[in-house]
Amino acid sequence: MPASMTPTGNLTDAPDNRDDDLVFVAEADQLSAADGMLVRAPLAPVATWRILVVDDDADVHSSTLFALKNVEMQGRALQFLHAYSAHEARALLEREADIAVVLLDVVMERPDAGLQLVRQIREELGMSRVRIILRTGQPGYAPELEAIRGYDINDYRTKSELTRTKLYTAVAAAIRSYQQLRVIDANCAGLEHILAAGTQLMAQHGVRDVAHGVLRQMATLLGQEPAGVLCVRDSGHARPDLLRVVAAAGEHGELEGGELNPQRHQALVAAAQRTLRERRGHDAAGWLSLHFPGKAGRDFAACIPFGRKLDDTERRLLDVFASMVTVGLENVELVTHLNQAAFHDQLTGLPNRTRVVELLDAVLDSAQRGLTTLALIDLDHFAETNDALGHHFGDLLLAAVGKRLRTRMKPDSAAGADASNTLEVARIGGDIFCVLGEAGVVQPAPIQALFREPFHIDGQDVQVSATLGLVRLSEHDGSGADALKDADIALKRAKSHQRAGHFYFSRSMGVEIRERVRMMHALRSGFQRGELFLAYQPQVDLATNGAFGAEALLRWRTEDGRLIGPDRFIPIAEYSGLIVDIGEWVLRQALAELVRLHAAGYRTFTMSVNVSQVQFRHPHFVDMLRRALDDTGAAAEYVELEITESMAMEDPALLVEKLAQVKRTGVSIAIDDFGTGFSSLSHLQRLQVDRLKIDRTFVTEITGSARGSSIAEMVIQLGRNLGLSVIAEGVEDERQAHILRSLGCPLAQGYLFSRPLTPEALVEWLGNQARIEAA
Structure with missing residues (x-):
């Protein structure tokens, strides 16, 4: 590797x-x-x-x-x-x-x-x-x-x-x-397989438990009470003659966990050293010993007091027993190592995600549930640090963060003396750490305070901030894995709002996400079943009240007949990416309707189509537009695409180039909701747009607010100075229309003239308008 x-x-x-x-x-x-x-x-x-x-x-x-x-x-x-x-x-x-x-x-x-x-x-x-x-x-x-x-x-x-x-x-x-x-x-x-062989010894967990079992089983085989020691020699240790007692029994029980002293236990030390040196068992000087070879020089020796000679049967049984114990010790050590690898992060030594889920499940099943908080800690801009200074530096930084969290996360006096005993710090993966513990300790302020002091890494001081996502387990109903996912949701919400901040997960957040997922699947199915349709709202010339075009508006009627507002499902379509396919369908439907209207005699009629930011930024958007124009046969000069003002202000250089490509198809561009954003006039001059659309908010306020009238007048004057057409949306009464005419606004749309219409109703409406004009 x-x-x-x-x-x-x-x-x-x-x-x-x-x-x-x-x-x-x-x-x-x-x-x-x-x-x-x-x-x-x-x-x-x-x-x-x-x-x-x-x-x-x-x-x-x-x-x-x-x-x-x-x-x-x-x-x-x-x-x-x-x-x-x-x-x-x-x-x-x-x-x-x-x-x-x-x-x-x-x-x-x-x-x-x-x-x-x-x-x-x-x-x-x-x-x-x-x-x-x-x-x-x-x-x-x-x-x-x-x-x-x-x-x-x-x-x-x-x-x-x-x-x-x-x-x-x-x-x-x-x-x-x-x-x-x-x-x-x-x-x-x-x-x-070893356990299935029926040996009680192999049922033990951990080297110490196995060692105790070895002493007990040896004593049982020989028909005496357990006594003696099982010791280990680590060949890589600075003191090669050091013998550490893993387990002890009987009169030697006090030796457990310590080192054998050659002066105090001369005969025992001599028996153990001879066994380890010659790598075989012995029966001499009142001691019986067995040798258990280990890996990497970790050889074990069991020494028990024994005052008689072994018979052949006992010797053969002990040989088989020694072979079994050797395998058992190897497996136990391996399992211990694997458990360490499976449940701990090797870089920091902290518990890993798997271990955290276990801990969470245990806490959720205990009385501590209502007192515990889970926090995920994400290092801000760690990727940039890693790329700039190298992975080795990044590893050192992660290790330093883990050490600081582990050593400095302490309970305050109000949290209780036992809070530190239940506090767990873990590394979930990458640059995300976790703290699980008493709610009074696991708080955003003290955790983020740990990052105010720079980390001294490889001779450099590095300042790091962190963003937190937290879950109060008292408010959580699921499993440990679900709690971790909820904390991750809160973390993503915090990162989307502000780096170095924090966010607590709430049930409403979970409900919101589930509702979004439900609607996303319903919208995808509804789109495939043909539940989406277009309505067309006429756009008129205020001087004559004659219609010159229409805006295509997307609508959704579910199988049970309910109408779902575009303000609810369009953000879901954008979030899911489905808006790309829906947007292409809308454009093709609107262009096909434009062709039918031209064929019906309304040859100068225009069609305005809204374009989502996600759709507009798709790398193949312009190609899709060209194909739609070619496939439907619609005349590009009678097609207008509407983009929002906020979209127009994001990444201006890219937008200018994209708009230039759109303009080369012959299609015109309108800026929708104009006046709600913060457009730069110099930037607006660079954009190849044709029309400004006064937002309905300012049209609504035009009769009762000097501010609304002033903004509407400003947009109209701006359009006149830049040579751009201006249209007002949301015109609902004659007084609004009169003020707009007096301000010099040439075009409008709204309920005063017509509600959005089906294709058939639009043709009928246009026919009625033509008869009125003729009369």
């Missing part, structure tokens, strides 16, 4: 090549043997790690193979299996064994095919060891928060972020985890 990828290092911050995508050619020359990241497979055949790639895009399969070809991990090459659908993957998993990692796409034959396959792998196939890395090119179909909370996956990445380096890191971490699970399973199976 390359040094930079050992379990003691932090794995969360591989070099960030943000311009790379899943085609890894650009990185081919960036990773050399000197980097310690890629190791070419040896010529001799070796066992392989089996990786299953599940994706309906053949390019993803080939890109993955290219990125990881000739790579060796943990001394083994990689073998790839391929499935192009969830159904095909299920069949392959049923017949193939020892698959270590599944690289799984979310959206395949169905939008949730990947997520359903995760449930089948875990619940139906019972495959708990295989590591699942979820990959998606459409994160909206499986938002990160819901995917992590609802499915048993081991990693979640968008395809755009999986550069060659990051893909290697994710797969290496998954294989390490898979390998550890296999080792634990294999050794537990070996230990269970």
Whole structure:
């Protein structure tokens, strides 16, 4: 294993090549043997790690193979299996064994095919060891928060972020985890086999318990009371003759835990040293000894007082017993080591996520539940520090943070003298730590105060801040794993509001998330079933009250006939990414209606379509616009796209270029809700927009507020000075229309003229308007 990828290092911050995508050619020359990241497979055949790639895009399969070809991990090459659908993957998993990692796409034959396959792998196939890395090119179909909370996956990445380096890191971490699970399973199976043999000795846990069992069993075999010692010599110790007593019984019980003194216990020390030196048992000078060879020079010797000669039967029994004990001691030491690895973070020595979940489950089942708080602590901007100063520096910083949390988290006088006994500090993973303990101690202020003092790392002072997500267990109803997820939700909320802040999880937050997920699934299903439709609100010339165009408005009527407001479902569509598909459908529907209106004789009629920020920023938006115009045959000069003012002010350079591309299609641009943001006039001049839309808020206030009238007048004057058209939305009465006319506003829309109409009603309305004008 390359040094930079050992379990003691932090794995969360591989070099960030943000311009790379899943085609890894650009990185081919960036990773050399000197980097310690890629190791070419040896010529001799070796066992392989089996990786299953599940994706309906053949390019993803080939890109993955290219990125990881000739790579060796943990001394083994990689073998790839391929499935192009969830159904095909299920069949392959049923017949193939020892698959270590599944690289799984979310959206395949169905939008949730990947997520359903995760449930089948875990619940139906019972495959708990295989590591699942979820990959998606459409994160909206499986938002990160819901995917992590609802499915048993081991990693979640968008395809755009999986550069060659990051893909290697994710797969290496998954294989390490898979390998550890296999080792634990294999050794537990070996230990269970020994227990099944019926030996009481092997039922003990820990070297000390086994050592006591050895003394008892030796005494039983020889028909005498337990006595004597079992000691160990560590060959790597500075004092090679040191004999440490692991267990003692009978008259020698007081020696347990100490060192054998050659002056006080001359005969005992002589027997033990001879046994360890010659690596075999002896029966002489009133002592019977057995030798138990250990690994790395850790040899054990059991010495009991014995005043007679052994017979052949006893000797043979003791030989078998010694062989069994040797195996038992090795297994116990191995299990102890594995338990340490399974439940503790190797970098900091702190409990890990698995151990925290156990602790949480125990607290939730105890009377301490109502007095305990869980806090997740995320180091702010750790990735930048790691990238700038190196992973070794980052590891030292993580270790220092863990040590400070462990040593300085103390109860105050009001918290109770026993609070420190229940306080647990852990490292959950990456740069996230955890504190679990009495609510009076686990508070945001004292925790964040620990970060005010710089950390002295490798000769440098480093200032670090932290953001906290907290859960009061008295308000939590689920399991320990659920509490950890809730704390993570609170942490994400805190990070989205303000770094170095904190947020407590609340039931309403959980309800809000569940409602959002429910509506997201309902919206996706409703969209597929055709529950979404468009209504068209006419736009009129205030001078003549004649219609010149309409705005396409998205509506949702569920199967039971309920209308759900766009203010509720459009943010969900944007959050989930579904707005990209819905937005394209809206545009095509509106353009098709525009073509029908032109064919019906309304040849100069215009169609205005709202564009979401998520949709507008999609890399293929302009291509989609061109295809929609070509496929529907709509005349681009009669199409207007509306973007919000806040969207117009975000990343101005990118917006200017994107708007220029849109303008080259012949489509015009309007800025919606103008006046609600903080537009820079100089920036506005750079944008190639055609129309400003006065927000309905200022139209509503125009009759009763000098401020509303002033802002409306300002927008109208601004449009006139910049040569831009101006339209007012939300005009509901004639008085508003009169004021707008007097201010020089040329165009308007609102209930005064018409409510949003179905396509058929719009044609009928236009016909009535034409008859009125003719009369």
